[in-house]
Amino acid sequence: MAGRLRAVARGDRAALGDVYRLTSAKLFGVILRILSDRDEAEDVLQEVYLTVWNKADRFDEGRASPITWLVAIARNRAIDRLRSLGPRRAGERPAEEAEAVADGGPGPLIALEESDEARRLLACLETVEARARGAIVAAFYEGRTYEDLARAGGLPLGTMKSLIRRALLRLRGCLEA
Incomplete structure (x- = not known):
């Protein structure tokens, strides 16, 4: 996976597709657990891969594994979105329901x-x-x-x-x- 991130840093779109295919389900689960809203989670997931595309050159495998780096980006983006949404709106489901999200x-x-x-x-x-x-x-x-x-x-x-x-x-x- 680290090799694919290095390829993304060089502008390889196919490598970004590989990274997405390998990690999107897990990252979506992390984001959904935080946000409890599928639409918001999908938007944030898109932002995550845009960040990966723009900042893949900053990945340092000496500091973290690829999945750790990606989860940190996803978590931070989701928390930023949660903060921007303000207090919970009526009718939103609790984050605990995200446990039911399938992840193979x-x-x-x-x-x-x-x-x-x-x-x-x-x-x-x-x-x-x-x-x-x-x-x-x-x-x-x-x-x-x-x-x-x-x-x-x-x-x-x-x-x-x-x-x-x-x-x-x-x-x-x-x-x-």
């Missing part, structure tokens, strides 16, 4: 567990306090927003952000060691 591939945690890089990350995750570890997994692999995590944990938003930031710094230190 392995979930992100299963895919992560299958790589050497993942084994290192999982070992480092074990060094992080359980509450922070759960928040990181929920935010980055389940697509939950910091606001949602703060509400669910009964914490102020700033406290949740600090908790996750400290844990991410600890993870970075562990991974760089």
